[in-house]
């Protein structure tokens with residue numbers, strides 16, 4: 058049953074899916090057929106269909122991460138036909154719909170590929186490196202209670218809007234997956250910019266950028282060579298300007314380093 | 319056991335201050351000798367974990383997500399309420415309290431709700447200090463908008479992603495404590511059992527979702543902040559993983575479950591389009607500020623529309639029924655959720671629904687666009703419109719949105735006293751996981767407020783009162799109760815894996831969802847509920863004899879995870895039905911067809927049902943025991959809710 062498009066015809070597709078038992082095992086592409094896929098389905102609903110089929114046949118379903126299925130939690134992370142989150146611009150995997158594909162298509166589905174994102178199983182990867190980068194300084198050090206009234210910190214609307222734009226990053230890791238160097242610069246710079254723009258973020262501005270960049274390097278992400286593939290594939294449109302801002306922040310912090318340790 | 323709500327004495331406005339003064343304190347040097355387990359790192363859990371760690375306690379926090387930043391709280395769109403009265407439009411702590419009590423149809427505790435309204439103002443300050451980018455006016459001050467069930471503008475928001483921004487604030491505070499070593503964070507780690515030692519909560523058993531390893535963890539107190547159970551309906555606006563397992567395991571160890579049948583059906587969701595559908599998407603309630611809800615006046619017109627003989631644009635103004643504006647002139651499209659949902663259902667039941675299934679009503683922005691222009695409308699709702707278009711392939715700037723009610727939130731949850739402690743000493747429940755503040759219906763933008771109130775401003779005080787009463791001696795997992803609980807988890811997992819039947823966990827989940835939606839959803843009656851009870855029992859038997867799984871425990875096995883959660887939903891579902899049968903009145907989200915006013919509004923029975931129904935587990939396949947906490951109203955007068 059099609060919701061609003063009575064002419065939508067079901068599709069048959071060939072899927073080439075990366076299967077890998079666990080972090081230490083070898084993986085390979087395995088081919089599956091799925092039938093009667095409605096164009097109204099989301100991409101993940103199509104994978105649900107595959108998984109129900111596999112389970113009923115006594116095979117092991119394909120592991121993949123997802124949760125909100127609304128494009129906000131950043132869990133879903135598929136590399137579809139060589140593109141992070143698939144062919145549609147500004148869209149997470151869970152918001153991609155099968156109407157973007159045609160009957161008879163072959164679709165290749167792989168996990169994010171990066172040394173810093175080891176595979177848990179099949180299409181699920183470990184992105185805890187992002188958490189550790191935030192732990193290195195992606196916060197403002199205030200304890201609960203004892204803070205000023207919200208309106209005592211007025212923030213010009215244009216600055217607030219800019220900080221908000223940077224804050225919309227959903228930590229999906231598509232920027233890393235899309236980059237041939239597997240650099241995490243776009244993700245890290247989004248957080249740096251948000252906090253560097255806001256008055257609340259000024260006190261720790263310098264230590265923050267130094268510590269976060271140091272952690273990023275430690276996690277094994279690659280260097281940025283300004284190709285911009287990250288921003289092109291980012292589902293929420295985090296801009297390259299953030300990387301430029303972060304580079305300036307970093308240079309100025311290094312020049313007057315407050316990190317004595 | 320006696321249900322003692324522990325509401326402090328004294329006038330409403332002074333209870334919390336007094337209570338904070340009276341609670342016992344843990345000496346600062348001793349705090350580090352107490353361990354606290356927090357299960358769940360959404361808004362309620364992350365805020366509690368960060369705040370308790372800042373105070374000096376040792377915190378162990380658990381989430382089944384790969385990162386605390388992915389909790390379901392992230393999906394909240396519309397906003398968070400606070401009685402700041404920044405708009406000078408007559409808001410106050412008392413008004414927020416009053417609106418919440420009334421919105422909840424007089425089925426919540428005055429003292430809890432008043433405290434919630436009091437601390438709401440601190441939440442905004444806290445979040446701003448953390449760098450949460452709330453919407454601002456040109457003068458640089460915080461902006462507000464209005465939400466259903468209120469006539470003042472008290473909702474703070476961050477475009478359409480308030481939940482993500484608030485959660486990132488709490489997550490950043492939590493991350494800081496992880497870096498300091500005050501919080502030990504366990505991700506992809508699912509709590510499958512509560513450990514009770516000598517009648518007190520002393521720890522949990524978890525499964526590492528990547529390796530399958532079963533672990534035990536001990537602490538002086540345990541906090542559950544594991545969210546709501548709306549996914550018992552299979553289709554809901556909740557994230558796919560949301561489930562009831564943690565509170566349900568605690569329930570089976572003695573924690574009472576309160577008002578399980580109080581479920582919120584949200585009026586503005588994208589309608590179901592097919593059986594493959596895996597979840598429903600909410601369109602924020604804030605849209606009702608500018609969108610007008612309507613259906614064709616007549617069934618005939620609606621039929622022609624559904625059949626494609628006419629288009630929306632062909633329906634003249636006088637043939638459109640803006641039913642909320644017509645029936646509720648003073649609140650109009652901004653009536654509370656339960657009222658809006660029920661009216662949409664009624665219009666569709668009358669055959670006046672739109673869309674190919676007839677299970678939808680229009681939410682129309684044409685007037686707002688005419689009045690304010692496309693730019694202004696897109697500034698306010700751009701991302702919601704884009705999301706709608708992505709899912710439906712229709713452009714809401716040109717065609718009215720099609721919406722239908724969907725399960726969204728569960729007001730019921732673990733019973734807690736004023737200190738947020740459950741009926742098991744040392745076990746606390748916060749956020750959507752408890753039943754506390756929303757009565758029979760939650761107002762928009764109040765769940766984020768409650769989760770953060772509990773975590774930042776309530777539990778840090780109340781948990782100290784409990785801990786101060788025990789010596790700061792180390793706790794271990796040596797006690798036999800840990801071994802027992804661990805073995806129970808192993809046995810259950812093996813049982814699930816060894817059934818080797820023919821139906822998948824999702825099939826059972828869908829079947830349960832259908833039963834719940836048809837008979838324990840937007841409207842309920844005794845006959846349907848009795849039928850549902852039998853169907854659920856039957857389905858549960860089939861589950862335990864015909865479930866199909868593959869793989870083992872010792873690996874990432876997502877179907878096994880789902881199976882365990884569905885098993886618990888199959889028990890909870892029956893309790894919801896029992897609770898709905900017991901409550902022979904209509905109130906808020908609980909609409910019993912037998913109890914309605916001549917105008918089809920919910921008919922409460924305050925004489926017999928002004929109580930919290932707290933259910934006690936008595937054993938597998940045994941009826942649960944009902945305990946009643948009578949609600950005392952000293953500061954508001956119980957009236958028939960009217961939004962006319």
Ligand SMILES: Cc1cc2nc3c(=O)[nH]c(=O)nc-3n(C[C@H](O)[C@H](O)[C@H](O)COP(=O)(O)OP(=O)(O)OC[C@H]3O[C@@H](n4cnc5c(N)ncnc54)[C@H](O)[C@@H]3O)c2cc1C
Nearest residue numbers: 358359360361362391394396397509545749750763765766
């Ligand atoms: C689409 C949508 C929009 C919403 N919009 C709004 C809004 O605008 N305003 C508003 O006020 N409210 C809104 N709500 C409601 C609100 O978002 C939720 O009620 C609230 O965020 C719940 O927060 P929580 O911290 O209690 O639980 P959650 O955010 O659900 O967090 C639960 C946590 O518990 C963990 N967990 C659960 N079980 C286990 C287990 N067994 N073991 C280990 N970890 C476990 C999870 O991993 C997660 O970390 C919305 C809800 C939905 C569905």
Ligand code: SF4
Nearest residue numbers: 226227229230232291
């Ligand atoms: S910057 Fe964009 S692509 Fe990278 S993690 Fe954030 S949202 Fe994903």
Ligand code: FES
Nearest residue numbers: 124126131133151
């Ligand atoms: S599943 Fe949450 S962003 Fe895709």
